[in-house]
Amino acid sequence: MPEPLLAVLKLLCLALLYLFFLRVLRAVWAELKPPPPAPPPAPPAPRRREPAPSKGRRRTGGGHLVIVAPSEQKGRSFELNGELTVGRAAGCQVALEDNYVSQLHARVFTRDGGVWVEDHGSTNGTYLNDQRVSAPLALRRGDQLKVGSTVMELKR
Numbered sequence: 001m002p003e004p005l006l007a008v009l010k011l012l013c014l015a016l017l018y019l020f021f022l023r024v025l026r027a028v029w030a031e032l033k034p035p036p037p038a039p040p041p042a043p044p045a046p047r048r049r050e051p052a053p054s055k056g057r058r059r060t061g062g063g064h065l066v067i068v069a070p071s072e073q074k075g076r077s078f079e080l081n082g083e084l085t086v087g088r089a090a091g092c093q094v095a096l097e098d099n100y101v102s103q104l105h106a107r108v109f110t111r112d113g114g115v116w117v118e119d120h121g122s123t124n125g126t127y128l129n130d131q132r133v134s135a136p137l138a139l140r141r142g143d144q145l146k147v148g149s150t151v152m153e154l155k156r
Contacts, residue, residue: 063115063141063156065094065108070149077155083109086147087120100124100148108139115139115154124148 065084067076078084078094086094087105096105102122109116118136119126126133127146139145141156 063154065145065152066155067150068144068153069151073150078152080108080110080115080154083107086126094152096148096150098148098150101150105147106133106145108145117145122147 063080065078065080067073084094085092085104085107086096086101087103088096088098088101089103092104094108102120102124104120105122106120106126107118109118115138116136117126117128117133117139119133128137128139129143130146139154141154143154145152145154
């Protein structure tokens, strides 16, 4: 092979090697940079509150949380008198064996004659009717509460 051709091939290989290293450095640099700030979330839709009970009819307790999914736990019911804690920990009133549920995941409680849900900083979140719970939200009869892969419904 002629010497000038070998010199050109060497330079070409060297150029390709430098391009490869530049691509690797660019990929590493992109991973190290913080992501651009996300746009602010849209304000949540206002939730309707259930009307307060009439003077002649006073509600006792807050109803029941009934598991509707998954099918192997369907029908389990938890009476809501005051407060229920939901999580994987043995001390929770609603103890769920689900890897997507935190030890102390959420709290369902009664206040001012209504039922409320509050997330306790769980990793995978608590969802009320497919909307993530970020602050205490009021529950109404028929609302679905999703914790991990478990879906519960409020029955009065």
